[in-house]
């Protein structure tokens with residue numbers, strides 16, 4: 001189980017963020033149920049919407065910061081991670097597009113402040129799987145879906161890696177969507 | 184570790200979860216009204232992030248934004264690797280090459296990239312607001328002409344030829360005062376700008392605005 005990533009928040013080093021990828025699953029149904037019921041506290045992200053663990057780090061970093069400064073849009077830090085990852089301002093749409101679904105065969109998990117990795121262990125137990133290397137997410141993403149969700153343009157894709165385009169949008173979400181003009 | 188102290192910001196070099204990062208922190212000026220100052224600083228940060236992203240979306244290279252912290256008025260962004268400012272680069276070329284016309288010859292390819300980039304920016308109605316050769320970076324070997332635009336704190340979104348003309352005028356003034364004897368190089372920038380603009384009547388209007396603004400500027404200095 002050394003394949004997950006546990007990192008300290010850049011501004012709040014006492015807080016950790018655990019990133020883990022599970023693949024080859026039969027379903028996410030039971031895990032989703034546990035999260036819904038509150039017996040597991042974690043963020044379950046749709047692996048096909050993630051091109052690189054860094055994309056998730058930027059969203060989680062932001063969500064924790066918004067949590068610490070009382071500026072969250074959603075109810076808790078784990079739902080905020082999902083919301084931050086999504087370019088949409090609509091909460092339920094964000095959850096629908098970026099949250100794991102019951103019949104997904106993989107899931108990208110983020111856990112804030114998982115003391116002694118207890119939550120991660122519980123998730124592995126429920127799924128009956130150990131996490132795979134988080135970098136393997138690079139082979140699971142759906143380019144077309146991502147292009148559509150984030151409204152990526154051909155101009156930028158000819159100049160940048162997709163990751164840069166996503167990261168900037170995640171970091172700047174509230175600034176670009178409340179500004180004047182198009183976009 | 185502070186690396187650079189600008190007029191309104193301090194820049195730190197660091198690491199953002201494994202990526203080379205620059206933190207640009209705008210400091211609040213004490214001599215202004217505190218609430219007004221906070222609002223203005225906020226505005227600058229938003230303008231900077233918004234124009235950075237708009238440029239990116241239009242296919243212009245800008246540093247990737249990693250995080251915005253409104254509590255400390257700072258932007259965390261990608262550090263452009265082995266960057267020199269266009270200002271430094273032009274100075275280096277001018278210092279190493281005593282012959283004026285070969286300086287121009289050497290800088291021509293860069294001038295063309297600058298002109299094309301600014302045309303793309305204006306076509307998308309992005310006004311930089313503070314165009315100088317210090318706010319343009321060359322990544323890696325300057326010969327690669329990998330140009331990045333930075334420092335969008337004074338940017339805006341305007342469709343008018345007047346605003347675009349002023350943007351070019353600001354650059355011209357900064358360019359000629361930072362780099363004496365470089366009118367030829369600046370003319371190359373303008374030629375490439377004109378060439379790149381698909382809408383010929385728009386570019387004509389912008390460049391005639393530039394002439395108008397130059398004239399106004401000259402009259403002002405003659406009177407003043």
Ligand SMILES: Nc1ncnc2c1ncn2[C@@H]1O[C@H](COP(=O)(O)OP(=O)(O)OP(=O)(O)O)[C@@H](O)[C@H]1O
Pocket residue numbers: 187188189190191192193194205207246260261262263264266268313317318320333334336
């Ligand atoms: N992302 C970056 N990567 C590498 N170097 C950078 C980056 N951002 C800024 N720099 C360096 O720092 C200098 C100052 O940055 P910048 O122009 O953004 O700040 P400033 O001029 O102090 O800001 P302002 O004009 O808003 O007060 C640049 O000229 C450049 O040399």
Ligand SMILES: [Mg+2]
Pocket residue numbers: 189317318334
């Ligand atoms: Mg500057």
